[in-house]
Amino acid sequence: MTKIVFSLFTLSICVQMLSAQLALNLNLTIPDSLSKKHPLAWDISNNASRAETQLDRVELQADTNTYSGFPMLSQTVCHTGQELRKLRISARVKPIDHDSGRAYLYAHTKAGESYIQAISSPWMEKNDAWQQLELFIILDVRVSEYIFGVALEGNGRLWVDEFEVEEVSLQEPELADSLRYYIDTFFSIARSEALGREAIDWDRLERDVLMLSSEANSLVDLHPNLAYAARRINKHSLFVLPQVVRQWRGEDNDEIANRKTFLPSMEFSSGRRINSRTAYISMPGVNSGHEPSLQKFADSLQQLIRELDSPETDSWVLDLRNNTGGNCWPMLAGVGPFLGEGVCGYFMNMDGSDKTAWRYNSQGSFIDTSLVTPLSQPAYTLLNAQARIAVITGPRTGSSGEVVTIAFRAMDHVRSFGQPTAGYSTTNTSFFMPDGAMLLLTISVYGDRESIAYGEEVEPDEIVDQSIDGKDMALERAVEWLNQ
Numbered sequence: 001m002t003k004i005v006f007s008l009f010t011l012s013i014c015v016q017m018l019s020a021q022l023a024l025n026l027n028l029t030i031p032d033s034l035s036k037k038h039p040l041a042w043d044i045s046n047n048a049s050r051a052e053t054q055l056d057r058v059e060l061q062a063d064t065n066t067y068s069g070f071p072m073l074s075q076t077v078c079h080t081g082q083e084l085r086k087l088r089i090s091a092r093v094k095p096i097d098h099d100s101g102r103a104y105l106y107a108h109t110k111a112g113e114s115y116i117q118a119i120s121s122p123w124m125e126k127n128d129a130w131q132q133l134e135l136f137i138i139l140d141v142r143v144s145e146y147i148f149g150v151a152l153e154g155n156g157r158l159w160v161d162e163f164e165v166e167e168v169s170l171q172e173p174e175l176a177d178s179l180r181y182y183i184d185t186f187f188s189i190a191r192s193e194a195l196g197r198e199a200i201d202w203d204r205l206e207r208d209v210l211m212l213s214s215e216a217n218s219l220v221d222l223h224p225n226l227a228y229a230a231r232r233i234n235k236h237s238l239f240v241l242p243q244v245v246r247q248w249r250g251e252d253n254d255e256i257a258n259r260k261t262f263l264p265s266m267e268f269s270s271g272r273r274i275n276s277r278t279a280y281i282s283m284p285g286v287n288s289g290h291e292p293s294l295q296k297f298a299d300s301l302q303q304l305i306r307e308l309d310s311p312e313t314d315s316w317v318l319d320l321r322n323n324t325g326g327n328c329w330p331m332l333a334g335v336g337p338f339l340g341e342g343v344c345g346y347f348m349n350m351d352g353s354d355k356t357a358w359r360y361n362s363q364g365s366f367i368d369t370s371l372v373t374p375l376s377q378p379a380y381t382l383l384n385a386q387a388r389i390a391v392i393t394g395p396r397t398g399s400s401g402e403v404v405t406i407a408f409r410a411m412d413h414v415r416s417f418g419q420p421t422a423g424y425s426t427t428n429t430s431f432f433m434p435d436g437a438m439l440l441l442t443i444s445v446y447g448d449r450e451s452i453a454y455g456e457e458v459e460p461d462e463i464v465d466q467s468i469d470g471k472d473m474a475l476e477r478a479v480e481w482l483n484q
């Protein structure tokens with residue numbers, strides 16, 4: 001590897017130096033002349049964070065009771081290169097107190113305003129020692145800038161010091177048989193199953209992955225390269241690390257894995273009455289594969305609908321603007337009282353062929369005839385079967401959030417408002433790798449009840465600004481239509 005370490009300073013967000021783009025001030029130096037003690041070229045996103053002038057290091061302090069979000073130290077670097085590149089990024093971190101939250105190194109690559117790939121390191125170990133976190137990012141002709149830094153979630157304090165950015169040499173590899181078999185397994189699945197596979201230059205993509213793997217000595221070394229390849233195949237495809245798969249299933253927590261309880265991080269739907277006729281529900285995403293948690297999500301949403309319903313309720317608002325996706329099956333089971341029994345959409349090809357149905361009935365949500373998320377309580381039925389429903393979407397409504405959006409298409413008493421969705425209305429299917437990693441590969445598109453294909457953004461029936469002068473214009477317009 002060739003190490004790149006600089007102690008230059010800049011105030012610009014995205015720094016370009018002639019034809020090369022460089023990460024700056026990696027040792028977090030803070031000039032004594034600055035009135036605001038802040039490492040130049042870096043952004044600290046939370047007021048709870050500060051920099052130490054004499055020590056040239058940054059303290060991140062996370063307090064979920066005081067601050068929204070979590071503190072992040074980050075730098076943005078412009079990129080205009082045409083060649084394939086791989087960078088190793090590392091930083092030293094040290095907990096200041098014993099209850100420090102989850103700290104990790106992260107990086108994003110972007111093409112203009114669109115994100116290409118997001119990467120994070122394993123979490124910091126909870127001890128008193130300085131630790132080095134590292135990750136790899138891959139740059140190609142699509143990348144206009146990359147962002148890297150350290151984040152701290154939860155509660156606690158953390159020192160951050162001594163970033164390094166190293167260029168990894170790319171050359172023809174001589175891989176062990178086990179590593180070559182792993183790469184071959186990935187491409188065997190992708191070549192035969194990926195959406196749009198006919199248009200992909202598979203030989204070039206596989207050649208690039210082999211070059212990126214030139215210094216690989218273990219399966220772990222291959223993971224970032226295959227994560228990159230997955231996003232080259234399709235913007236919705238993902239390569240999920242084995243430890244993340246275990247977390248997703250709840251298998252990393254013995255208490256949760258061995259008992260029928262739900263994940264403590266699970267976010268549930270919320271609701272309220274808007275007026276005597278109209279009730280409002282906001283449904284978040286569900287980023288889990290832990291079955292007790294999925295059932296709890298569906299049960300609690302049906303219970304919320306039951307509690308808000310009344311003989312006078314003849315209209316509902318379903319707000320999906322913060323539904324970034326995850327697992328669609330507890331969502332469909334939860335909103336089943338609105339959808340009604342039967343088919344509510346499809347996974348299918350663009351021409352409508354090879355359809356697999358999404359269904360809901362009193363048992364829960366189904367893929368074709370297979371029950372996926374069962375309800376543990378009797379399914380609820382709306383008191384007013386003809387109640388009107390307004391669905392609100394926005395640019396954060398993505399993936400499985402778009403499944404729910406499309407499930408309400410072609411219903412007589414439903415109208416949608418807001419902004420177009422994120423544009424991930426494509427089907428991801430799980431394929432497991434030999435070490436427990438998971439390839440979430442995009443294989444088809446979403447279709448509505450009438451087999452109309454999507455695949456990109458889903459436009460609402462009425463485009464409405466999200467807010468003007470603090471007013472929620474999409475919600476106001478939705479309620480206006482409901483109460484006509």
